[in-house]
Amino acid sequence: MFFSRLSLGKLAAVALLSPALVLTAPTLRLVNRDVSWDYNDGIVRGVNLGGWFVLEPWITPSMFPDDGSAVDEYTLSQILGGDAQTVLSNHWNSWITQDDFNQIAGAGLNHVRIPIGYWAIAPIAGDPYVQGQLDVLDQAIGWARDVGLRVIIDLHGGKVKHFTLDFQGDTVQQTLTAIRGLAERYANQADVVTGIELVNEPLGPVIDLDQLKQFYYDGWGTIRDSNTYTVVVIHDAFEQPVEFWNGFMNTQAGVNDVMLDTHAYQIFDDGQVAMDLSGHVSTACSFGTSEVSPTDKWTIVGEWTGAMTDCAKWLNGLGKGARYDGTFPGSTYVGSCDGKYTGTVAGLSDSDKANIRQYIEAQMDAYERRTGWFFWTWKTESAPEWHLQDLLGNGVFPQPLTDRQFLPICQR
Numbered sequence: 168m169f170f171s172r173l174s175l176g177k178l179a180a181v182a183l184l185s186p187a188l189v190l191t192a193p194t195l196r197l198v199n200r201d202v203s204w205d206y207n208d209g210i211v212r213g214v215n216l217g218g219w220f221v222l223e224p225w226i227t228p229s230m231f232p233d234d235g236s237a238v239d240e241y242t243l244s245q246i247l248g249g250d251a252q253t254v255l256s257n258h259w260n261s262w263i264t265q266d267d268f269n270q271i272a273g274a275g276l277n278h279v280r281i282p283i284g285y286w287a288i289a290p291i292a293g294d295p296y297v298q299g300q301l302d303v304l305d306q307a308i309g310w311a312r313d314v315g316l317r318v319i320i321d322l323h324g325g326k327v328k329h330f331t332l333d334f335q336g337d338t339v340q341q342t343l344t345a346i347r348g349l350a351e352r353y354a355n356q357a358d359v360v361t362g363i364e365l366v367n368e369p370l371g372p373v374i375d376l377d378q379l380k381q382f383y384y385d386g387w388g389t390i391r392d393s394n395t396y397t398v399v400v401i402h403d404a405f406e407q408p409v410e411f412w413n414g415f416m417n418t419q420a421g422v423n424d425v426m427l428d429t430h431a432y433q434i435f436d437d438g439q440v441a442m443d444l445s446g447h448v449s450t451a452c453s454f455g456t457s458e459v460s461p462t463d464k465w466t467i468v469g470e471w472t473g474a475m476t477d478c479a480k481w482l483n484g485l486g487k488g489a490r491y492d493g494t495f496p497g498s499t500y501v502g503s504c505d506g507k508y509t510g511t512v513a514g515l516s517d518s519d520k521a522n523i524r525q526y527i528e529a530q531m532d533a534y535e536r537r538t539g540w541f542f543w544t545w546k547t548e549s550a551p552e553w554h555l556q557d558l559l560g561n562g563v564f565p566q567p568l569t570d571r572q573f574l575p576i577c578q579r
Contacts, residue, residue, distance in 0.1 A: 203358045204277075204317050206398065206426065206465045211539025212531075212568055213278030213319075214271060214555050215470060216307075218544065219263050220283040220300045221323045225481040226547045230258065235486045240284070244295040252297045259303045265310045267545065267556075272314035274559055275568045279316055280469060280541040281307065282323035282367065288348040289341060301352070312359045319362035319400060319541075320349055321469070339382055342366065343389050350394040357397055363390060364400035364428060364469070372405065379404060380415060387422055396424060400467070403429045413463045426538065427462065428469035431530065434477045440490045441501045444522050447475050448529040452577035454537075468534040470543040472553050473523045473563070478504035479550035512551040512561040523552055524563045529576040531565070 204211075218226030222240040230243065237243035244251045271279060283304065286296035304320075311318050322345060346365060353360040365386035369379055387399045401416065403409055409429055416425045431454060433439045433447050442450070454468075476491040477483055488494025492504040507519065515523070534540040542564075547554045558564035565571065 268310040285345040321364040362398035474552035478508035
């Protein structure tokens with residue numbers, strides 16, 4: 168999700184590849200015949216299982232105290248102390264179950280993206296986090312296999328107030344240790360685990376992109392030490408158009424099977440949140456114009472939503488307001504959030520449902536011009552625009568996935 172980022176630190180001492188190989192001419196992607204999904208020709212239609220192994224207060228507000236004493240899984244684990252293991256284990260075993268996987272596959276989706284924190288694989292001494300997630304993840308991979316879903320595992324962040332992205336210290340090496348653990352654990356399960364994402368949402372405007380690029384090479388090499396063909400997913404680091412990454416980590420640079428992940432949210436600045444429906448639709452459609460902006464890697468929209476406002480409770484952080492209604496610091500009022508975007512999809516007005524469906528259809532059409540998409544997220548407690556399970560159940564998300572009520576939206 169937008170505000171969950173993994174802290175990175177000092178680069179590994181030895182570069183896997185010469186920096187001279189980084190920027191080369193675009194070339195064709197490799198056809199990976201040892202992974203069970205053809206990313207050259209198959210369209211990814213997937214969903215994130217957010218709030219499962221990495222807690223986010225806006226997804227499951229009932230797990231967090233209203234007094235703001237816990238703002239993320241780190242601080243919640245601190246507060247829970249000795250009870251953290253029981254509370255978190257109960258959540259892992261109930262938030263997503265085998266029935267959810269059955270429903271996901273039944274809706275025609277073919278992938279799930281599963282965020283998990285480094286602390287599940289390579290815990291750091293002194294952190295309050297608890298472990299046990301990997302056993303549940305193993306179980307989930309079995310559920311995915313049973314219903315024909317593919318899995319991309321995403322190494323996700325989790326600290327809101329306790330991170331820096333300045334490449335100091337040893338956090339890159341700790342991250343690579345976690346990546347190695349995932350790669351080794353699932354090296355022989357490429358029939359289901361088709362990809363591993365190195366890091367979620369590094370902030371390109373804040374960090375040194377050359378260092379980030381080197382980390383991506385180091386992460387690719389770490390996976391390839393034990394896992395020959397699993398797709399390595401890198402994030403576009405925000406504020407960098409997908410074309411920026413052309414020539415980087417392609418086959419001419421000596422690497423194979425790299426996917427670029429971009430996240431398409433239109434609500435996290437004042438200009439975007441002030442757009443009307445047509446503005447949101449137009450912005451979505453512009454992303455899919457591959458004739459204008461070709462890429463030399465598989466390009467996935469790894470997170471997107473039906474939301475056109477940031478009104479969901481705690482979406483911008485626990486206790487913070489929304490840009491849409493002007494309660495977020497420094498924002499300007501656009502409209503009221505009262506009663507509109509909390510609760511259930513069934514509780515939305517007919518006009519809101521129609522607008523959300525049109526926006527969703529535009530995004531699906533646009534993102535399928537690339538490699539495909541993962542909606543964020545499968546379920547929430549009280550954020551209907553983000554709750555795919557509820558959107559499906561109320562006819563706001565297309566069923567079948569190719570059904571369209573609004574044609575044509577994105578002109579081809």
